[in-house]
Amino acid sequence: MDLAYDGTHFSGWASQPGRRTVQQTVEQAWGVLLRDLAPTTTVGGRTDAGVHARASVVHLDIPLRQWQALPGRSTRSPEQAALRRLAGVLPEDIVVRSVRVAPAGFDARFSALHRRYSYRLNDRPESADPLRRHDTVHLKRPVDELRMNEAARALLGLRDFAAFCRKRAGATTTRTLLRFEVVRDPDGVVVAHLEADAFCHSMVRSLVGAVVPVGEGRREPAWPAEVMRAGARNPGVTVMPAHGLCLEQIVYPPESELAARAQTTRSRRDGLEGRSI
Amino acid sequence: MDLAYDGTHFSGWASQPGRRTVQQTVEQAWGVLLRDLAPTTTVGGRTDAGVHARASVVHLDIPLRQWQALPGRSTRSPEQAALRRLAGVLPEDIVVRSVRVAPAGFDARFSALHRRYSYRLNDRPESADPLRRHDTVHLKRPVDELRMNEAARALLGLRDFAAFCRKRAGATTTRTLLRFEVVRDPDGVVVAHLEADAFCHSMVRSLVGAVVPVGEGRREPAWPAEVMRAGARNPGVTVMPAHGLCLEQIVYPPESELAARAQTTRSRRDGLEGRSI
Numbered sequence: 001m002d003l004a005y006d007g008t009h010f011s012g013w014a015s016q017p018g019r020r021t022v023q024q025t026v027e028q029a030w031g032v033l034l035r036d037l038a039p040t041t042t043v044g045g046r047t048d049a050g051v052h053a054r055a056s057v058v059h060l061d062i063p064l065r066q067w068q069a070l071p072g073r074s075t076r077s078p079e080q081a082a083l084r085r086l087a088g089v090l091p092e093d094i095v096v097r098s099v100r101v102a103p104a105g106f107d108a109r110f111s112a113l114h115r116r117y118s119y120r121l122n123d124r125p126e127s128a129d130p131l132r133r134h135d136t137v138h139l140k141r142p143v144d145e146l147r148m149n150e151a152a153r154a155l156l157g158l159r160d161f162a163a164f165c166r167k168r169a170g171a172t173t174t175r176t177l178l179r180f181e182v183v184r185d186p187d188g189v190v191v192a193h194l195e196a197d198a199f200c201h202s203m204v205r206s207l208v209g210a211v212v213p214v215g216e217g218r219r220e221p222a223w224p225a226e227v228m229r230a231g232a233r234n235p236g237v238t239v240m241p242a243h244g245l246c247l248e249q250i251v252y253p254p255e256s257e258l259a260a261r262a263q264t265t266r267s268r269r270d271g272l273e274g275r276s277i
Numbered sequence: 278m279d280l281a282y283d284g285t286h287f288s289g290w291a292s293q294p295g296r297r298t299v300q301q302t303v304e305q306a307w308g309v310l311l312r313d314l315a316p317t318t319t320v321g322g323r324t325d326a327g328v329h330a331r332a333s334v335v336h337l338d339i340p341l342r343q344w345q346a347l348p349g350r351s352t353r354s355p356e357q358a359a360l361r362r363l364a365g366v367l368p369e370d371i372v373v374r375s376v377r378v379a380p381a382g383f384d385a386r387f388s389a390l391h392r393r394y395s396y397r398l399n400d401r402p403e404s405a406d407p408l409r410r411h412d413t414v415h416l417k418r419p420v421d422e423l424r425m426n427e428a429a430r431a432l433l434g435l436r437d438f439a440a441f442c443r444k445r446a447g448a449t450t451t452r453t454l455l456r457f458e459v460v461r462d463p464d465g466v467v468v469a470h471l472e473a474d475a476f477c478h479s480m481v482r483s484l485v486g487a488v489v490p491v492g493e494g495r496r497e498p499a500w501p502a503e504v505m506r507a508g509a510r511n512p513g514v515t516v517m518p519a520h521g522l523c524l525e526q527i528v529y530p531p532e533s534e535l536a537a538r539a540q541t542t543r544s545r546r547d548g549l550e551g552r553s554i
Contacts, residue, residue, distance in 0.1 A: 006407040052408055083402060092410055097403040125360060126374040130283040131329055131523070133369055135408050246408070 001082075001100075003056040006093040008134050008243065012049040013056075022047075022094060026058065029089040033082065034066045044108040044250035045115050048202075050242030052135055055097070057250045059108040067101075105259025106252075110266050114178060116195040116249040119208045119240065123215075127188035136189060137244035143215025145184045151214040152180035152192070154225040155207065162231045164206035173200055180207060182215075190215075193248075202239050209238035278359075278377075280333040283370040285411050285520065289326040290333075299324075299371060303335065306366040310359065311343045321385040321527040322392050325479075327519030329412055332374070334527045336385040344378075382536025383529075387543050391455060393472040393526040396485045396517065400492075404465035413466060414521035420492030422461045428491040429457040429469070431502040432484065439508045441483035450477055457484065459492075467492075470525075479516050486515040 003026065011019035015027075023041060031038035044057040071081040082099040090096065105111070122128050123139040155177055162173040179195035192208050210224035213236065227234045253261050280303070288296035292304075300318060308315035321334040348358040359376040367373065382388070399405050400416040432454055439450040456472035469485050487501035490513065504511045530538050 002403070004405065004407050006410070054406060054408070087402065093407050095402070095405040095407045097405065125364065125372070126279070128281065128372040128374065129331060130281050130370050130372045131331070131412050133283070 001058050001060075002097040003058055004054050004095045004097055005052060005056070006134065007047060007050050007052040009093060010049065012051065013043055013046045022053075025091065025094060027060075029086055030060065030062075032089050033070065033085050034062065036066065042108045044112045045247045047245075047247055048242055051245045051247070052243070053247040055249050056247055057108045057112070057252075059102050059106060103255040103258055105262060106255075107258075107262040108250075110262035111252050111258045112198075112265075113251045113253050113261065114176075114195055114197050115199060115247065116179070116193070116251070117199070117204050118246050118248050119192040119194070119204065119244045120246075121190040121192070121208075121212070121244060122188070123190060124188050129187065129189075132189075135243060135246060137241050139212065139216075141216045143190060143212065144217065145182050145190050145215060147217070147221050148182040148190070148192075148211040148215040151211045151219075151221040151224045152182050152207075154222065155180055155228060159228060160231060161200065161203055161207075161228065163227050163233055164203050164210065164237070165200035166202045168201065171200070175199065175203070177207075182211065204245060205240040205242070206237055208244075209240045210234075212238070212240070278335050278337075279374040280335055281331050281372045281374055282329060282333070283411065284324060284327050284329040286370060287326065289328065290320055290323045299330075302368065302371060304337075306363055307337065307339075309366050310347065310362050311339065313343065319385045321389045322524045324522075324524055325519055328522045328524070329520070330524040332526050333524055334385045334389070334529075336379050336383060380532040380535055382539060383532075384535075384539040385527075387539035388529050388535045389475075389542075390528045390530050390538065391453075391472055391474050392476060392524065393456070393470070393528070394476070394481045395523050395525050396469040396471070396481065396521045397523075398467040398469070398485075398489070398521060399465070400467060401465050406464070406466075409466075412520060412523060414518050416489065416493075418493045420467060420489065421494065422459050422467050422492060424494070424498050425459040425467070425469075425488040425492040428488045428496075428498040428501045429459050429484075431499065432457055432505060436505060437508060438477065438480055438484075438505065440504050440510055441480050441487065441514070442477035443479045445478065448477065452476065452480070454484075459488065481522055482517040482519070483514055485521075486517045489515070489517070 005022050009020065010022050013022045015021050015023045027038040027041055039060045039062065041058045041060045047053055067078050070078040074081060079099050083096060086096045120136040121139055122136050123142045128138065158174065158176045160174050165173045176197045179193055181193045182190060184190050194204055194207060210227060213219040214221050214223060227237060252258065282299050286297065287299050290299045292298050292300045304315040304318055316337045316339065318335045318337045324330055344355050347355040351358060356376050360373060363373045397413040398416055399413050400419045405415065435453045437451050442450040453474045456470055458470045459467060461467050471481050471484060487504060490496040491498050491500060504514060529535065
């Protein structure tokens, strides 16, 4: 299933006892549809508290009999019935955009090739849009997005991003950053677009936090790459607030390569997973 | 002052006892800044409960001494001081985008030449964005935006819009509709853009409600113009929900014509005012 959510009122994706999370909410909705215990879901991009998603991808296993029973007495397909009934059960801050039978070998987490995120920054009080305050971070100083973009470009490629990752024992911090582009959109909002095979914890927000001081003129465009090469977290890098961040896309290989991709990713067992933010 | 607000949690612009309105909130904020009673504001486009604004225009009269005292001990101009201090006092669903001394003869309401609104509709569950649910109305059926646009075009010009206005004794319902265009934006959202010298009460929402059944194929493109010519409210026209509507712009003439425009508008005394929605 393809899923969008407003992360404002969720404690992130992953289930946590006593917290409102996207995972629990979605699993409970499926439990209602299937008249059964809530099934377990697997997501292609876990998000932290307050982070949004416009196109997350989730898979779950459903017994064929339950799947076929979804339309009830209607003439809908199980896919259409699931889409319509989930819309009726889910709160308005989660939208299921599509439901379909996964191709053989598909795993939402391990089959993914890369993830794309956006981060929205507003540096002009005169163009602040209160309707977008839930997904846009306000900066106190104006930034030069061309300087930010120059700094961002220098971080691309296969690198060790330890300087921008929260440490996790036994997990690699080597990632391939495919895109890190900073542009000002027609409304005057500065948007950072980032894409990588996977991101480690807090990585997107740290990368954006590394180029903001460059945009403000407090650091040189070469500075974020120097921080990266130093390989240790730098107090000059702010981990940016969650609400500017949105998971925009998870990219999968063609169907014929899904199973092989999942096997490759799993065999690395090194933390190269959907964990993002 | 130029003002943007998220109308979700306001009972509209105009002050009402016991209700949270944009006008009261803005006037109280100015009272705090001026250390005085809340001054009275005049707006170029009043909005109903739940309607948003991206660029409303408001004027108020401030004694010169109070205006000059705004910067306090800072080196800021009164304009900069007002902008910064209002940001500190106002809630996050109101943003003041600019503050400046009005040109001679300016009246936010009576000097206005025309008002522009947008109305956002989503007819595709698969492209619904939960982050935009506060300013986008969900349609149950898919619409053909080209048919809607054809129907909209037939309503342009100087007309009696009585069929789309809430009745008000002694007020004219004749307006000049300068723009009524329906387009699908790159995200798949259908956006109606409307511009007129002024709108009477519920007019924008009724006009959009008249073209939606055309888009759904339940009415012919000529139908809204027939309803208009009949001159009476038609039960087939739904007044669309408030939260899809946003005041986008208020257009004023060049400075040299402001006073003359205000005098012309005032002398008509026929309800051709900022009243919108």
